[in-house]
Amino acid sequence: MPDDMQAVWLTVLLAGVTTLLLFPIASPLAWWLARSDSKGRSLVEAVVAMPLVLPPTVLGFYLLVMLNPESFVGGLWFNVTGESLTFSFSGLVIASVIYSLPFMVQPLHATFRAVPVPVLEAAATLGASPRDQWLNVVLPLAKRGYLTGGVLTFAHTVGEFGVVLMMGGNIPGETRVLSIAIYEHVETLNYQAAHSLALGLMCFSFLSLWLVYRYAGHRFEVVR
Amino acid sequence: MNGRRAQAGVLLPRLARTLCAGLLWACLSQGVESAEARIAVAANFRNTALVIAEALQRVSPHRYEIIAGSTGKLASQILNGAPFDIFMAADCDRPQQLVDRGAAVAGSQQIYAVGELGLWWPGVSGTPALGALANLEPRSVCIANPAFAPYGEAAWHSLARADISAAWREGILRVDNINLVTGLVAQGHVSAGFVARSALISGVRNGSLKVNESEVLWLAGDAALDQMMVLLTRGENNPAAQFWLEQMQTPSVRELIRRDGYRFPGEENDA
Secondary structure, eight states: OHHHHHHHHHHHHHHHHHHHHHHHHHHHHHHHHHHOOOTTHHHHHHHHHHHHHSOHHHHHHHHHHHHSTTSHHHHHHHHHHSSOSTTSHHHHHHHHHHHHHHHHHHHHHHHHHTSOHHHHHHHHHTTOOHHHHIIIIIHHHTHHHHHHHHHHHHHHHHTOOHHHHHHTOOOTTTTOOHHHHHHHHHHTTOHHHHHHHHHHHHHHHHHHHHHIIIIITTTSOSOO | OHHHHHHHHHHHHHHHHHHHHHHHHHHHHTTOOOOEEEEEEEGGGHHHHHHHHHHHHHHSSOEEEEEEEOHHHHHHHHHTTOOOSEEEOSSSHHHHHHHHTTSBOTTOOEEEEEEEEEEEOTTOSSSOOTGGGGGSOGGGEEEEOTTTOHHHHHHHHHHHHTTOOHHHHHTSEEESSHHHHHHHHHTTSSSEEEEEHHHHHHHHHTTSOOOOGGGEEEOTTTOEEEEEEEEBGGGTTOHHHHHHHHHTTSHHHHHHHHHTTOBOTTOOOOO
């Protein structure tokens, strides 16, 4: 059971770090997608959405190839830190950021598109700099998108399995997240422990989605 | 008064045991640097490795983490940078491949156990026979995937030797590792499966399995598996890894291995 608590903590840490990293990464990307008329926009949209349809094994395989110590990126990381990116927590964070990107970008994209241009123009006429407009107009109006994106990204990262199995393995305290712990309990006939963790994840997933529908669906309107 | 005496009677031996263990630890760990090692073990050896790790942690300052999986998968993970110090495989090929590819230390290979494969067929009338499997639906017979699990590979060869048609064999259910096969047979999801003797012994011992000896056909002669361990290059300077390697040859650790149904090279099976 202490091992399971470690897996719970590791999963929360991974999901938390991934969500926090995705806020600043996804925000400019979603803003550009919402506002740009560029011909390349649909191309970028397709690339961002790919983890939604790709089998996790495909993503896991390419990450394994790209991040292993023999590769350019993995070798660079290994030379600097002395640790391998594959089968490590840092590697899982990179994988999770890529894998959960659409879950953050798409809600933000939808919210940003709903921010009325005249409101921004009015703010500009009143002397608000682009930074002021972003902080004082866009962000408050985009609360719903951030809440939805945050909850969905966190929940999706908690449920990751295939990618972790491919490039994280099953190392306690490093890559043994909840889904892997459940898999191991089933493998070793420890069904009771598997039940406890699986039921916990079921409840968590339900609560996350309920939170999104309950609050993000009604309370935070983009424009009141 | 009697209660106090009885309490003291229980506490004193416990105290003496604790002191002895403490003294032994202090003697053994004097001048020994404490370290941690990650031991990647073949799925069939998982339970035994956990017991050994616990025993070694009691008599040394070292800490051990056991990571279990099929031999082929673990070898692939090691080649892709997995941070393991020792690899305990269920065959001899993979450790040798790691040595050849520079991921393991040449000369550190040793056979730490000889495992045994069996056909577990609950509810069969009479002793199970390999040839009779062909009367079952192939989907109701389970093996570990021969592509990356040595026990599965041995099962595959046993089926081929029993003159079971290739078409039937192709339809057989393959799963990730030998522990999953035991679970699927025990839960009744499949009619029969090729399992490790060690899995049945430890399962019966901890109460998770009920096995009638007459339901198992042991394939000792055909499918004895030499299980090799090797020091990985990452663990070359790790005192905990070195200690683990040394301890594998000691009588106390060998007894733990033997208790779980393994033999050692050159020994006859008493089953």
